[in-house]
Amino acid sequence: NAGVTQTPKFRVLKTGQSMTLLCAQDMNHEYMYWYRQDPGMGLRLIHYSVGEGTTAKGEVPDGYNVSRLKKQNFLLGLESAAPSQTSVYFCASRPWRDEKLFFGSGTQLSVL
Amino acid sequence: KQEVTQIPAALSVPEGENLVLNCSFTDSAIYNLQWFRQDPGKGLTSLLLIQSSQREQTSGRLNASLDKSSGRSTLYIAASQPGDSATYLCAVRFTGGGNKLTFGTGTQLKVEL
Numbered sequence: 001n002a003g004v005t006q007t008p009k010f011r012v013l014k015t016g017q018s019m020t021l022l023c024a025q026d027m028n029h030e031y032m033y034w035y036r037q038d039p040g041m042g043l044r045l046i047h048y049s050v051g052e053g054t055t056a057k058g059e060v061p062d063g064y065n066v067s068r069l070k071k072q073n074f075l076l077g078l079e080s081a082a083p084s085q086t087s088v089y090f091c092a093s094r095p096w097r098d099e100k101l102f103f104g105s106g107t108q109l110s111v112l
Numbered sequence: 113k114q115e116v117t118q119i120p121a122a123l124s125v126p127e128g129e130n131l132v133l134n135c136s137f138t139d140s141a142i143y144n145l146q147w148f149r150q151d152p153g154k155g156l157t158s159l160l161l162i163q164s165s166q167r168e169q170t171s172g173r174l175n176a177s178l179d180k181s182s183g184r185s186t187l188y189i190a191a192s193q194p195g196d197s198a199t200y201l202c203a204v205r206f207t208g209g210g211n212k213l214t215f216g217t218g219t220q221l222k223v224e225l
Contacts, residue, residue, distance in 0.1 A: 004155070031211070033211075040217060041217065042116065042201070042203075042214065042215030042216055042217050042218075043156075043201075043203075043213075043215040044215075045211075045212050045213070048211055050211070056211070058212060059212060090155055090156070092155075092156075099143075099144055099146070099161060099205065100146070100158045100161050101146070101148075101156070101158055101213070102158070103148075103155035103156040103157070104155050105153075105154055105155045106153075106154070106155055
């Protein structure tokens with residue numbers, strides 16, 4: 001049982017480049033989330049999904065897009081990366097009736 | 113503004129000591145509060161989840177308490193071990209905050225031999 005898997009684990013981008021972060025969970029969870037973690041700040045919610053085909057904005061959605069075409073996958077896209085998007089990105093999931101969150105191991109992204 | 117604060121930012125204790133980590137929040141209208149552990153370079157692991165109707169939750173050597181009226185939660189770790197060294201984060205789901213968890217910045221704990 002792999003839980004929540006994030007790919008890639010590390011990535012370096014140049015300003016203006018685009019990329020997609022993939023999150024996959026094998027626990028049949030309805031809810032999925034993308035957070036970013038920056039030094040001195042708590043984790044902040046970027047976007048989330050309450051089920052296949054649905055997405056919603058979180059606290060800091062600007063510059064990011066998401067898609068949830070399959071229940072097990074939640075993709076986070078950066079269309080034109082900026083240095084301010086340098087961060088560690090975490091994906092999390094949970095079932096509908098339980099608020100305990102399961103996290104992936106993170107993606108460290110640097111935008112130069 | 114709904115905020116979560118954890119003080120101190122770092123704590124070092126000798127092995128075997130009982131310790132308390134603190135979490136405070138600005139609004140007593142909450143659904144639940146969750147304590148996480150984060151090891152360096154790793155994701156977060158949920159330790160304990162306390163619903164707003166509960167006063168405490170226990171798991172092994174860990175005990176978390178919740179006092180909504182004072183806006184405080186504590187995580188008690190009994191008989192600390194070097195393996196407990198990690199960053200501990202508190203997160204609150206505020207009423208009216210939708211699906212968002214508001215995280216504190218964490219307390220980095222080091223348990224020394």
